[in-house]
Amino acid sequence: MSNLESAPAEIICSPTTSDATPAGLRVQLLTSRDVPLGGPRAMTVHRTIPQRERSLIGGWCFADHYGPEDVSAGAGPGMDVPPHPHIGLQTVSWLFSGEIEHRDTNGVHAMVRPGELNLMTAGRGIAHTEVSTPETTVLHGVQLWVALPAHATNVDRDFAHYVPPSVDVGGAMARVFLGELFGSRSPVTTFSPLLGAELVVDAGANIDLDVDPTFEHGILVDSGTLRIANAIEPLDVARTEMAYIGLGAKVIGLINTGDEPVRLIVLGGEPLGEDIIMWWNFVGRTHDEMVVAREEWMAHSERFGQVRGYDGEIQHLPAPTLPGTRLRTRDNKPGRA
Template sequence: MSNLETAPVEMTCCPTAATDAAGLKVQLLTSRDVPLGGPRAMTVHRTLPQRDRSLIGGWCFADHYGPQDVSVGDVPGMDVPPHPHIGLQTVSWLFSGEIEHRDTNGVHAMVRPGELNLMTAGNGIAHTEVSTPQTTVLHGVQLWVALPADAAGTHRDFAHYVPVPVERVGVTARVFLGELFGSRSSVDTFSPLLGAELVVDAGASITLDVDPVFEHGILVDAGALRIDNATEPLDVARTEMAYIGLGAEAIELTNTADEPARLIVLGGEPLGEDIIMWWNFVGRTHEEIVAAREEWMARSERFGQVHGYEGDVQHLPAPVLPGTRLKSRENVPGNAREH
């Protein structure tokens, strides 16, 4: 997915060390609505990045969309023309619908519910995403992972993985990256990460045993969530994300709704590096971002050409850069324990 904002905000995230503390703290992140394209566009709920939290481990971008009926009315579904990425990986995960993916590495693949599609941009890639004619309801998340500096220039790549559902009392989990509930994804990542979909039964309480060197984010897609072992129990509504910093070994959750709750759990070790994120690019310097934009607009072979896309726009123009240098934004990993 492309970030189609006409004036994207640059982000720089700064590492810091965790401190020994006691007591579980939770930060509530509310989403903002972003139209994916023009006036008839589908709206997505964006929880990352934002002013109070730019990164969760290596996770640097989280869009949550649907359920949107794209079979009738004025909403055309998803149709994102060829657009570029550098320095990141895209993680596509659907709850319903189907999306056709094409990229400049020659990959033509379908994104389907419960199946991970992970694209590595590395030094440069372009791709398209189009919901298929068979799709009636489009619903899912689009996530990005910032690559560490030593992997930012890696080759383009693509991985597809179908996690086996794991059943525990009160919950069904699909672990698409990392490890949870004894289930481990076979997909390699460039930094330690966790990504999983959880469906929690109505009224059920569960405990996530998590890695204390990870930060975690829990995005609510459906139902209503309560973080029971927070300093003060915290309710998290649909489209909101609960952030838990370093030091948590267990996160206790209750679905307070009378219907199943669906959650996306993200985690990872703090990236430990400063990054700048602007439009669809992740880099380390202003000059790196400027060069990538110029090469994309010049149709450089750095990004290649997407073949088979039938839309009218064959090369999505990049937004205009701000008139000043792209600036850093502090991103301090939180601590899950009170002093």
């Protein structure tokens, strides 16, 4: 997915360190901001990271949550993102309902469907399109980005598809699309240690996540209200909110106190340990990298290639104007678990 803000902020994200305490989990509640994807009838997404309070969770650098959106004929515009570029990141597409058609400059033509992971590696440069299919009536899912560590920023373009099994963990069903949880491991390659999973927690259920204490974690709630049971002060996390838990946590206790299932996305990873700059659809290390990438995209450089088969009106999404000044490095220290 492209960041279609007309004036995207230039965000400088700093590496983080922390320690742990046995007193319980210190949890930071991250609220989302609404971002329209395009014009006045555009679909709205709820963005939890990056934000002023938290730029990174491990290598995870971007989380958009959208829907359920009625995109049936005449109801809404759906998703139609023209050819747009990426550098220095991996995109992670995960749907709860609907279907999206993906095309990229590696010649990949694939469908994004519920419960199926599509992961695209940009490396030095790629372009792609995303269009919800005519058969889609309700579009609902998350679009996530992972910042590539410095040693992997120039890897080859790539694309991976994986259908994780549904694992019954007693009171919840889990699908682990990246990393490992509940004994289920994804075979998909990442360039830093990561965790990504969908959980559906039964009404009244109490679930313990046994997690890696060298990871920081984010719990993004899609539906219902979830309680972080072993926080220093038990915390309820509502739809479109994210609970951030810093380094040192070995168990994250989750309780569904409601009468309906709660669906959530678990993100985790080792702190990236590097300063990165995010601007528009680019992740890099210096302002000059952003300038060059923008210039090459606007010049139709072979660095990004050409997407074939997209029949929309805009065949090359223009890049926004770069900001005149840099933002200061943001405080991104993980909380104490």
